[in-house]
Structures are given as C-alpha cells and as structure tokens.
Amino acid sequence: MKHKITIVVIEDEKNICNFIETTLSTHGYKVMSAYTGKDGLSYIASVCPDAVLLDLGLPDVDGMDIIKQVREFSSVPIIVISARTQESEKVNALDKGADDYITKPFGTDELLARIRTALRHSQLPGSPGGSPESVYKSGDLVINFDKRLVTVGGTDIHLTQIEYKLVSLLAQNAGRVLTYDYIINQIWGPYADSNNQILRVNMAHIRRKMEASPAEPKYISTEIGVGYRMKESD
Structure with missing residues (x-):
C-alpha cells in the first residue's frame, strides 16, 4: 500500500479548515486538522507529518511562536496561511523558519503548488532521501x-x-x-x-x-x- 503524504493543518476557522481538508484529501493527501496551536504542536510531535499548514491568528498561541517551537525539534516544511498582509509579518515568519507564506483568500491551485514545492525542497540534498537536481x-x-x-x-x-x-x-x-x-x-x-x-x-x-x-x-x-x-x- 502506497504511503500517503501526511499534512497537519492548524487553522481555527472551521470553514477554511474544511476547505483545505477537502481539497487535500481529494488530491490524495492524508490530513490531520487542529483548531488550536497546542493541538497542532501535539500532532506535529507525535505524527511527524510531511508538511504543516499554519494559520498565524490562533486562539491560544501566536503562529510565530508555533514556528519557533517546531524549529527546535523538526525541519518539517511549514507553509503559513494567514490574513495578515503586512510585509513585516511575512518576513518575520520566513526568517523564523517558515518555508512559504500564502495570504488569504487563496485558491486551490496556488495551495497545491506551494505544497508540492515545499515537499520537493524537503527532499533536497541534506534531507533524508534527498538527491541533487543538476x-x-x-x-x-x-x-x-x-x-x-x-x-x-x-x-x-x-x-x-x-x-x-x-x-x-x-x-x-x-x-x-x-x-x-x-x-x-x-x-x-x-x-x-x-x-x-x-x-x-x-x-x-x-x-x-x-x-x-x-x-x-x-x-x-x-x-x-x-x-x-x-x-x-x-
């Protein structure tokens, strides 16, 4: 049986979370959804997903702190999904260790493309299973x-x-x-x-x-x- 790529979604807006979950499931991904930062961190630590989609505006923990905490124990690709459009917020998230940043609202094609890119880069040289592209x-x-x-x-x-x-x-x-x-x-x-x-x-x-x-x-x-x-x- 082929291993399904697992993605943890940390998003407190249930309609957006449901949209992401439906989209990714339709395209063959296994999705685990968390509505709080605490639950999201727990999933990341226990499941070791292939990628993380993270909203910055969570009810219990700021998304920036989630990035910082995850980077202390994992190099899993993190794609920020947020309504925060300020350039300083994007730069801060990327500098703290996020791999990419998508501003809400976003479409299915953009979301899938960013995930493919993040997954591909997690397999670059220096990562387990990585092979150089010449x-x-x-x-x-x-x-x-x-x-x-x-x-x-x-x-x-x-x-x-x-x-x-x-x-x-x-x-x-x-x-x-x-x-x-x-x-x-x-x-x-x-x-x-x-x-x-x-x-x-x-x-x-x-x-x-x-x-x-x-x-x-x-x-x-x-x-x-x-x-x-x-x-x-x-």
Whole structure:
C-alpha cells in the first residue's frame, strides 16, 4: 500500500479548515486538522507529518511562536496561511523558519503548488532521501548547475560570478520566496551590509540579460518588501 503524504493543518476557522481538508484529501493527501496551536504542536510531535499548514491568528498561541517551537525539534516544511498582509509579518515568519507564506483568500491551485514545492525542497540534498537536481528548466530558461551554464532559448547568457550565484540560489529554491536578508547572507556572507541596494542592482542586471521584458519578469518575480521567487521548474 502506497504511503500517503501526511499534512497537519492548524487553522481555527472551521470553514477554511474544511476547505483545505477537502481539497487535500481529494488530491490524495492524508490530513490531520487542529483548531488550536497546542493541538497542532501535539500532532506535529507525535505524527511527524510531511508538511504543516499554519494559520498565524490562533486562539491560544501566536503562529510565530508555533514556528519557533517546531524549529527546535523538526525541519518539517511549514507553509503559513494567514490574513495578515503586512510585509513585516511575512518576513518575520520566513526568517523564523517558515518555508512559504500564502495570504488569504487563496485558491486551490496556488495551495497545491506551494505544497508540492515545499515537499520537493524537503527532499533536497541534506534531507533524508534527498538527491541533487543538476538542471533547472522553466520555459526557455535552462540552468545546468554542473556546467555552471545559463541559456535562454538556446543562447548562452553571460553572467558575472555574483549574478550566477544569485540565479543558482533562486533556481535551487524554485517556487519558494527567499527574503532579501537570506539572499544577502548566502551570497555576501553574514557580515554584509543588510541594505539590499547591491542585491537590487544585481537583480536588475540579471533581468536585463535573461528576460525579454525586464519590467515584466517571466522567471524571477519580486515579492515586494519581502524578497524574490524563481518560477517553478517545469
């Protein structure tokens, strides 16, 4: 019998919880729902799910505290689902260890896509069962990590070392939003200036080289005030 992927949903609004549960069950997931943070933490610790969907506005515990507590004992993918739209809230959740953030209201396709992305990244090298992907492909864009080669429509794109590192980092986390601070830390190191001007300049150069219309990017989207997200691989 095939193992069903288990997802814990921590959401106190029962209509939203029922919608998520029905959607995921229909697509073959096993769902465990909790209406309080306490119950949700208990499920995560006892069941060891494959992913967690977490509302921040819970009646007993703030969702930010749930993220912090879970990260003390588990690397399970956490996708925040919240009505909080402030950029600072999104950045805070991601910096505390959430893998992604969906703002209510959201559709079925977006929810399923974010779950697939989170599950795929939980299987990357360094995770149990992980295996490296040597090529990223989305439409005409192909990145061969082994050869350090970037092409669009078969044409080589000449990137500087920093530009390639940025593109590679985003592609290896395709579908996930990476915060400005995370990217700066990964590319320039922990002691780099947190001012993201240098990051924006490099991203502008990358888009001019890779995108047919840099003002309307096809491959790398900006999550305003939060960070960047590379389009999912085909």
